[in-house]
Amino acid sequence: MTALRRMTGAVFALALGLGVGATGMTAAFAAVPAAEPGTMSGASVSKTGWWWKAKDPSATPSELGPVTDAAPPPPPPRNVPEDTLPVAANAGEPDKLSAIEFSFDAEPGALVSSFQLALREAEEPGANIASDAEETSVVACAVTEVFWTDGEAASWPARPDYDDAVCQEGVRSKNGIWTFDLTSFAAEWLATEQRASGAIVLVEDVDEPTSFQVVFDGPARDGVGTSFASTPGTGSGTSGFGGSGEPDIDVSSGASGAGSVPPASGGVPSANSVGMDAVPQAAGAPTPAAQAQDQPPQPQAAGQQPFLIAPSAVESIPAGVWVLAPLMLGVAYLMMLALGPAGEPNAHLARRGVSKALERLRSSGTKTTASTEGVR
Numbered sequence: 001m002t003a004l005r006r007m008t009g010a011v012f013a014l015a016l017g018l019g020v021g022a023t024g025m026t027a028a029f030a031a032v033p034a035a036e037p038g039t040m041s042g043a044s045v046s047k048t049g050w051w052w053k054a055k056d057p058s059a060t061p062s063e064l065g066p067v068t069d070a071a072p073p074p075p076p077p078r079n080v081p082e083d084t085l086p087v088a089a090n091a092g093e094p095d096k097l098s099a100i101e102f103s104f105d106a107e108p109g110a111l112v113s114s115f116q117l118a119l120r121e122a123e124e125p126g127a128n129i130a131s132d133a134e135e136t137s138v139v140a141c142a143v144t145e146v147f148w149t150d151g152e153a154a155s156w157p158a159r160p161d162y163d164d165a166v167c168q169e170g171v172r173s174k175n176g177i178w179t180f181d182l183t184s185f186a187a188e189w190l191a192t193e194q195r196a197s198g199a200i201v202l203v204e205d206v207d208e209p210t211s212f213q214v215v216f217d218g219p220a221r222d223g224v225g226t227s228f229a230s231t232p233g234t235g236s237g238t239s240g241f242g243g244s245g246e247p248d249i250d251v252s253s254g255a256s257g258a259g260s261v262p263p264a265s266g267g268v269p270s271a272n273s274v275g276m277d278a279v280p281q282a283a284g285a286p287t288p289a290a291q292a293q294d295q296p297p298q299p300q301a302a303g304q305q306p307f308l309i310a311p312s313a314v315e316s317i318p319a320g321v322w323v324l325a326p327l328m329l330g331v332a333y334l335m336m337l338a339l340g341p342a343g344e345p346n347a348h349l350a351r352r353g354v355s356k357a358l359e360r361l362r363s364s365g366t367k368t369t370a371s372t373e374g375v376r
Helices: 002-031 183-190 271-278 288-294 319-339 354-375
Strands: 043-052 084-090 093-104 111-120 138-143 162-169 177-181 197-204 212-217 224-231
Touching: 043 084, 043 224, 084 197, 093 183, 093 212, 093 224, 111 183, 111 212, 138 183, 162 177, 162 183, 162 197, 183 197, 183 224
Parallel strands: none
Antiparallel strands: 043 093, 084 093, 084 212, 093 197, 111 177, 111 224, 138 162, 138 197
16 A cells, blocks of 8 residues: 555655756747737848849840930839748749848847748738749748848849858648748857847749749838847956956956956956056066166055065174084084093093003003012
């Protein structure tokens, strides 16, 4: 019964954990709303334009071209309404191309978590041709030009340059809403630390002989929607850090925005930590020591004690003492050997040299007195 109760408790705890995890994931996704046409969240459209392959003078043979350059360009196609953004392919080749530029409600250096784009197909009859076909594909590619000129049905050579190596494919819903995930593009744009904007082109991505046309409602027709989310990065705040994420250094005073930071223990102070005095002096420039000699002494403040350096006791010893010290130590050592620890002559040394001769005389004198007393 106890085992069954434990198993039931474990299953309940596991189910509760999975429920909490699922709720947390749902809340995380719900924090970033899905992009809807006509709603701008975190990013706005600052410029749009589209270009038409029919306005490519280089593709027209010279014998079929206009007699003079003053000939008017062909009018926009009738199946592309005003204030729309068309994308078309003709036998696997691009025929119409559109571009959108965004401005973000974030500072350069922000950390991008999501950027979604939603586009709605125009409802005019004949505008969309095979837009719902299985082989139809529209991709968004990042524009590589900082500035490009907008227009409608503009000249094909004037279209903005873009990188077709990495593009994001759009996903079409059954009601004609296309969604593009541009998170990676926005992260790259804001990571440049220079601008909080970016642009894309909408272009076909099909092979020959596929042909189609998709016409999106522009911002003026509430056909564009954005959903952008980000968090401030280290370079977008005002906590003493600049755009590169490094501390703001005041070179003139040698202190950072948060105050002067002393060098680590045992280290060498850098030029930023000690100011411009750490920079080597230029050739011919007066050194700090020379400048100090030229300046008059500064008066001591009231109550301030001068900083004095005590002379070393070793430096005050005369030079002659250093010469006699080894000799005196040698004599003392010899006296210690001669007298012994008790200050008396050493027994081993007493029987050598003059001491040995005196001992013989003393012994012979004792024996002579003893013999004389015997005779008497």
